[in-house]
Amino acid sequence: MEYHPRSLAQVIRRALGTFPAVLVTGARQTGKTSLLRNEFPGHRYLSLDQPDVRLRAAADPAGFLLDHPPPLVLDELQHVPELLPYLKARIDEDRSPGRFLLTGSQKLRLMRGVSESLAGRVAVLELDPFSVRELAPGRASEPLDSLLERVFGEGPPSDPGAAGQELADWLLRGGYPEPRLNPAVDRRLWFSSYVQTYLERDIRDLVQVADLNAYGRFLALVAARSGGLLNAAELGREVGVTAPTIQRWLSVLETTHVLHLLPPFHRNLGKRLRKAPKLHLLDCGLLAYLLGLQTAEQILQGPSLGGLTECAVVAEWLKAFRQAGERASLSHWRSAAGDEVDLVFERGERIYAVEVKATASPTPHHAEGLRRFLALAGPTARGVLACRVERPVHLLPGIRAVPWHLAW
Numbered sequence: 001m002e003y004h005p006r007s008l009a010q011v012i013r014r015a016l017g018t019f020p021a022v023l024v025t026g027a028r029q030t031g032k033t034s035l036l037r038n039e040f041p042g043h044r045y046l047s048l049d050q051p052d053v054r055l056r057a058a059a060d061p062a063g064f065l066l067d068h069p070p071p072l073v074l075d076e077l078q079h080v081p082e083l084l085p086y087l088k089a090r091i092d093e094d095r096s097p098g099r100f101l102l103t104g105s106q107k108l109r110l111m112r113g114v115s116e117s118l119a120g121r122v123a124v125l126e127l128d129p130f131s132v133r134e135l136a137p138g139r140a141s142e143p144l145d146s147l148l149e150r151v152f153g154e155g156p157p158s159d160p161g162a163a164g165q166e167l168a169d170w171l172l173r174g175g176y177p178e179p180r181l182n183p184a185v186d187r188r189l190w191f192s193s194y195v196q197t198y199l200e201r202d203i204r205d206l207v208q209v210a211d212l213n214a215y216g217r218f219l220a221l222v223a224a225r226s227g228g229l230l231n232a233a234e235l236g237r238e239v240g241v242t243a244p245t246i247q248r249w250l251s252v253l254e255t256t257h258v259l260h261l262l263p264p265f266h267r268n269l270g271k272r273l274r275k276a277p278k279l280h281l282l283d284c285g286l287l288a289y290l291l292g293l294q295t296a297e298q299i300l301q302g303p304s305l306g307g308l309t310e311c312a313v314v315a316e317w318l319k320a321f322r323q324a325g326e327r328a329s330l331s332h333w334r335s336a337a338g339d340e341v342d343l344v345f346e347r348g349e350r351i352y353a354v355e356v357k358a359t360a361s362p363t364p365h366h367a368e369g370l371r372r373f374l375a376l377a378g379p380t381a382r383g384v385l386a387c388r389v390e391r392p393v394h395l396l397p398g399i400r401a402v403p404w405h406l407a408w
Contacts, residue, residue, distance in 0.1 A: 129175030168296035174285020223290035353383035
């Protein structure tokens, strides 16, 4: 499969100019290895996924690093955590920037060791599946400030290039490199394998699941409730486990980049933490597979279209922040009267809000929750309605509907 450039590469280069080491994390199959091997050929590459390399590194960590001096890529570092204190020692001997590039898929295990051994010595970045912007001509390198002005600015949003992705196709195949870039890949077989080897084996092993059937029910119910409010007690009753078990399983899915828990928006952080978050699977292709959707027609004509589109928009904004090397502070808003806005985030002094609808014929009624939120949030807030229109449409003063592929 031909390599397609990733937006995170420029952030990695900036980090390499400052830190002795850069760690790129992310779920399996997001393209970490391909990114580092293609973008940083000046670094010698070693994969700790290979048994012989892994054994040598574990048996003699100090000798292993002496035999393989920097600049060095160490792929899948979580397999040999014994290397971390020796990496710390080598970095402390020479704090020159850009010496080590590290990757790891099992962030839960890896970050414990990194925080203990490499604190202050490593920049941690996350590689997600492809975003729509990365695959759109002219948009992959768009700065975050330009993106925000284009989507939320006062004037009509400009179209810097066709997105190149039909909504149904994007929702069906998602952004993982293999099913996205290679049309010959059978997406059902690919996602089936991914679920079996990653969601059911690797992640299940991390939480030491005893009841495999219960864990399977858990995955199916998480998919069915993606885009909805989390009720751990109710989910536990349906799965047949306790609410703390559900919380632990969800925490691992979030830490391993499969799931995002979107907290409620509130200026009072204590109230924000006490209220229920929304569940969002981060790849719409994986979500569609877990929902049993196999064709574009099933997506466009079925009841899951709205939820899938909402999850896609939330994931794209999360990717936009991560691709810029920034922490995303995303949330959702729900008033006591039942008004809702699907996505709210703050940056600087501004508040941005996005409501998502699957309709191709938006009306002012579709933006009513957005209008009420903006009125409460004050003059620094801006908002748009993301839907299936072909071009921007004015709905209410200060609110317009924008095509789904221009909503991020």
